[in-house]
Amino acid sequence: MIRESRLEVVGSFPIYPQAELRREASQPRVSAAEGREGGPIHRAFVEALPPGWQADPEVEIFSRLLWLKEGWYPLSPHYHFDWAQSPGGPQVETLMVLLGDNSLTEFVLGPLEHSATGHSATGHSATGHSATGHSATGHSATGRQRWDSVVAAGLRSGALRTWALEPGKLIRFDNRTLHRARPATRTGWRLLIRAIRGLERARSRGQAGFGKRAPFATCRNSYVPETDHARARYEPYRQ
Numbered sequence: 067m068i069r070e071s072r073l074e075v076v077g078s079f080p081i082y083p084q085a086e087l088r089r090e091a092s093q094p095r096v097s098a099a100e101g102r103e104g105g106p107i108h109r110a111f112v113e114a115l116p117p118g119w120q121a122d123p124e125v126e127i128f129s130r131l132l133w134l135k136e137g138w139y140p141l142s143p144h145y146h147f148d149w150a151q152s153p154g155g156p157q158v159e160t161l162m163v164l165l166g167d168n169s170l171t172e173f174v175l176g177p178l179e180h181s182a183t184g185h186s187a188t189g190h191s192a193t194g195h196s197a198t199g200h201s202a203t204g205h206s207a208t209g210r211q212r213w214d215s216v217v218a219a220g221l222r223s224g225a226l227r228t229w230a231l232e233p234g235k236l237i238r239f240d241n242r243t244l245h246r247a248r249p250a251t252r253t254g255w256r257l258l259i260r261a262i263r264g265l266e267r268a269r270s271r272g273q274a275g276f277g278k279r280a281p282f283a284t285c286r287n288s289y290v291p292e293t294d295h296a297r298a299r300y301e302p303y304r305q
């Protein structure tokens with residue numbers, strides 16, 4: 067089935083200096099009220115949410131503060147959907163703002179063909195989708211990597227286009243919006259704050275291992291070494 071990959075810019079958000087970004091605390095899918103504890107920028111984000119979102123007990127705040135060196139990725143570099151659902155499943159909406167300008171998330175806009183079966187039940191997954199005019203079956207790439215070739219073909223044909231998220235833009239998208247991370251263009255802090263609406267509580271808490279948590283302080287990047295020299299240097303970190 068064909069579904070549109072799209073997003074909407076719904077507002078703007080202040081731009082904060084790097085020294086203020088670094089003082090915020092990542093929030094691991096907590097309620098809107100708890101999400102305010104992440105710092106003054108998180109509070110401003112929660113207060114900028116539509117009243118219906120602020121009052122919805124199912125809305126979760128999920129943010130990530132990262133320090134990236136030039137060339138580092140904030141996560142896997144492949145195109146993916148956030149909170150991919152089974153066909154006919156509930157829509158999961160996201161309101162999101164990016165702060166820090168060194169790694170701009172790239173969105174894909176346009177029609178995408180999804181397979182009717184085989185969607186993964188796990189969040190942040192794009193497995194089980196098929197390609198538009200370009201079969202993805204029969205090769206060993208993962209689900210996420212399949213979408214990379216779909217997008218390449220769609221950009222070549224003009225059926226798809228890409229859009230880079232700018233810092234301070236408040237956007238709304240859903241679980242059918244394809245996007246990917248881009249490598250940092252310089253060293254610095256990056257804060258991505260999201261409010262998620264529509265995830266089932268069981269999935270968002272118990273099954274995924276989230277709950278009342280200890281202070282959340284992950285440090286993650288998806289650096290991809292691309293030369294033999296870089297791969298050799300990176301090898302010890304794979305252990």
Ligand SMILES: [Fe+2]
Nearest residue numbers: 146147148245
């Ligand atoms: Fe994502």
